[in-house]
Amino acid sequence: MSRLAALLQLNRPLVMGILNITPDSFSDGGRFLETESALIHARQMLEDGADIIDIGGESTRPGAQQVTEDEEINRILPVVQALRKEFDVAISLDTSKAAVMNAAIPEDIDLINDVRALQERGTLEVVAASQLPVCLMHMKGEPRNMQEAPHYDNLVQEVAEFFRERIRACEQAGIKRERLILDIGFGFGKTPDHNLTLLNRLSDFGGFEMPLLVGLSRKSTIGKIVDDRLTGSLSGGLAAVSRGARLLRVHDVAETVAALKVWRSIEQEQVMV
Ligand code: 8Y7
Numbered sequence: 001m002s003r004l005a006a007l008l009q010l011n012r013p014l015v016m017g018i019l020n021i022t023p024d025s026f027s028d029g030g031r032f033l034e035t036e037s038a039l040i041h042a043r044q045m046l047e048d049g050a051d052i053i054d055i056g057g058e059s060t061r062p063g064a065q066q067v068t069e070d071e072e073i074n075r076i077l078p079v080v081q082a083l084r085k086e087f088d089v090a091i092s093l094d095t096s097k098a099a100v101m102n103a104a105i106p107e108d109i110d111l112i113n114d115v116r117a118l119q120e121r122g123t124l125e126v127v128a129a130s131q132l133p134v135c136l137m138h139m140k141g142e143p144r145n146m147q148e149a150p151h152y153d154n155l156v157q158e159v160a161e162f163f164r165e166r167i168r169a170c171e172q173a174g175i176k177r178e179r180l181i182l183d184i185g186f187g188f189g190k191t192p193d194h195n196l197t198l199l200n201r202l203s204d205f206g207g208f209e210m211p212l213l214v215g216l217s218r219k220s221t222i223g224k225i226v227d228d229r230l231t232g233s234l235s236g237g238l239a240a241v242s243r244g245a246r247l248l249r250v251h252d253v254a255e256t257v258a259a260l261k262v263w264r265s266i267e268q269e270q271v272m273v
Pocket of ligand 1: 214216
């Protein structure tokens with residue numbers, strides 16, 4: 001069985017630790033320090049109990065600059081290779097580009113996490129040719145413009161319709177439903193109220209019978225509610241798992257693992273450590 005399938009069988013919420021590979025301003029083109037600091041961060045998240053490491057080389061923050069595919073490959077590949085060599089951990093690749101997927105898939109990764117839900121040229125084909133699971137995230141617009149007055153006539157219905165359309169596209173390309181994970185895309189082309197509505201209504205997406213992933217860690221909507229984004233993210237994360245989220249994408253792994261232990265202990269009506 002695949003690493004991710006084995007994790008999902010555990011029947012507890014999974015923690016995906018965020019590993020952003022950001023350009024290192026000190027090493028002029030050399031990748032050594034950049035890779036080393038990413039590995040240090042990954043080792044810490046694994047020690048803290050992360051189930052999955054989500055490696056990304058493109059910033060999708062609102063208004064972020066685009067990255068070329070060569071640049072993105074050069075950022076992520078050394079980290080993917082070193083992490084795979086050192087650990088038997090589940091590795092998720094956060095990318096929307098077919099070339100980046102193609103470069104990383106031979107390195108024994110476990111999941112494609114695509115905020116553009118396989119809408120970029122060539123990505124459906126690349127994922128279909130692999131046997132990998134993929135997370136389809138909803139986004140309205142593009143990172144550079146998605147926060148400019150996002151509007152929905154019926155938010156939950158429109159997100160569900162997007163999922164139906166992308167699931168159909170995946171199935172037509174030969175990607176079976178069993179390989180799909182869905183994500184409402186907290187913060188991607190949504191106002192704070194949109195984000196809160198989708199989170200509150202998360203169980204409405206249970207009918208797809210696919211694992212649901214939620215990423216709200218340290219996001220601005222959380223910061224609008226409370227100053228302390230860690231406390232806010234932990235609270236939001238527990239609300240998400242109570243509404244059916246199976247995976248949480250987070251920065252603060254140790255704290256999330258601890259919060260989930262309390263949540264699970266309540267669910268199981270016994271102390272779960
Ligand atoms: C999400 C994500 C980001 C999310 C999934 C950030 C890459 C922005 N957010 N992937 N990526 N879901 N699946 O603030 O919510 O972490 S980047």
